[in-house]
Amino acid sequence: MRAGQAMRRILQSCLPYRGLRRAQADVRLRPTMKEIISVNLTIRHHDQLPLALFRQGVIACLPTILGFWSIGFAAGAIGSLAGFSVLNITLLAVFLYAGSAQFMFYSLHAAGAGVLGIILGVMLINMRYVLMSSYMAIYFTKASSLEKFVSGALLTDETFGVAAQHGNRTGELPFAWMLGLNVTAWLNWIVANLAGALLAASLPKPITQGLSFSLVAMFIGLLLMTWFGSRHRLLETVAIAISVAVIAATSQTLDVNIGVLVATVGAATVATLLVRRNLAGKGEQ
Template sequence: MSEAKKVNGYTTFQDGIRSCLPTVLGYLGIGFSFGIVGINSHLNLFEITLMSAVVYGGSSQFVLCGLLLANTSITGIVMTVFLVNLRHLLMSMTASPYFREETLLSNISIGSLLTDESFAVFSTAVAQDKHFSLRWMEGLNITAYITWILATLLGGLVGNFISDPDKFGLDFALTAMFAGLFLTQFKWELSKNTKKAISVVVTVGVSLVILLYFVSSSVAVIISALLGCLVGGILDDK
């Protein structure tokens, strides 16, 4: 690795913290929203914080609250949350080749704390051919993890004062953040390879719409993402 490339990269834990900062406001907003939704789903503050620490998945935690309100069975809740979080398997498989020289424990840690947002930051670093280290990835993931737990805790503390979270648009916070991350990533890919970026987006969009008529939304998202990856791999000019 050349010295010039190392300078244009991320090597320390502090670099990981700095790389996470652009997404911190998103974590705070979504986590705060979840804390409020959790309280209004009849969860107490301890249960909300424990769920954030153990489940650690924004979309799956919102879904879980809805299932609890609908009195869904434990089996149904477990299977639904598993399907919603199944995309993390794809993200972990994508990230793991870049850390082959690290220990198994380190790779498990990376995969366990990887989120949509931290994966987007990681993907951007890869796309820009940045040099990065395990310490950088740990700083990125741990900062996000702590921020999420604190945000949901704060949301839970004020949840009793907001009886209708939807009234303030808090249910849209997660969607808004994903949209922002997507636009940032798409803009970068578009500048590199217009044909590839547009082809992947069209493939995912069209396949998702079609699949929603035949399978559940979670399965449709996974399959359409795999199809998008396939098209992107075929069109990769490297």
């Protein structure tokens, strides 16, 4: 009798513990709010028509429009000051479609660089898109070759940031959404370049001749803004000093295009070695 009562007491004492374990298991099985939002967005993407996804991509691009207009307007104006026609500037915005590469194109052309030097310079400055496209490839494993080509060809720094954030949040990037994002940015870039070129072309020649320094001044300003905002000023100062030294040493013996490329590769190599050495030193500590 006493043994039976003791057994019942033990079982009753275990019931709250069993209930607690069951409640903990239920909590672990419950999805988090982030998982619920991701699943809902994914289901919504699958249920929506391509036109609706395209419209969402257009809306996602709207916060970046001001940046495209400010830089594109400056690119078109500087292209006109560099001696290019409005048609040439528009075609360059359509097919090259890269702000930093277009600025480099204008500066190298104004400096008298050859075709090979301009091509290599543009390719070098656009190498970052290889890394961006490689990251975006995880969302296009089931896409066709044409969809991959269009999405990669219209990718920019701004659209990459918007698309990467959207992909991380939803787990996918529908082609129609990506097309709406990219086409909106592309068209605004073209219109901004055209507007800047038209304004600069309408200025009197005495004014445009007085603004011939604007291209060099713009690059100096961009360099200083990047340098002041960097956390690796010493490393970047070393890279700049190496570039200047190489160009000065090769200016009398090598073509200016080859000298610029040698200086760029040399400075980047030394900076990379210094970064690896710094990381290795921190790892040993």
